[in-house]
Amino acid sequence: MTRVKRGVMTKKRHKKILKRAEGFWGQRKNILQRARETVYRALAFATKGRKLKKRDMRALFITRISAAAKNHGTSYSRLIHGLKVANIQINRKMLSQLACLDGLAFSEVVRTAKLA
DSSP: OOOOOOOHHHHHHHHHHHTTTTTTGGGTTTTTHHHHHHHHHHHHHHHHHHHHHHHHHHHHHHHHHHHHHHHHTOOHHHHHHHHHTTTTOOHHHHHHHHHHHHHHHHHHHHHHHHHH
16 A cells, blocks of 8 residues: 655645734744644634724714714714604614714704604
8 A cells, every 4th residue: 555645735734824924923822732722813814803893983973973873962872762663673783873973864864763
């Protein structure tokens, strides 16, 4: 039976880890074991970070809407309740964009929510 040499696949697997570790500090970028530990840890943080980003962005949207609502003489909670009563289905991202970029349209939304 012929001998199987596995150097090619091993090197490929190692290079894949080391490629992801580029830019890391010290041994973390060129020693395979340190690089593997750091890359796996970084991937775990990246997964967690994608979830946290959604949370942070929603908080930012709510802060923007709240500030704009106060300028129009109402609170955030009254605005959201008024929108639900008026059956206006607009998400917080779009509402925040209206508040930042199109004040006239946002004031119309607030007026409609106040009437409801």
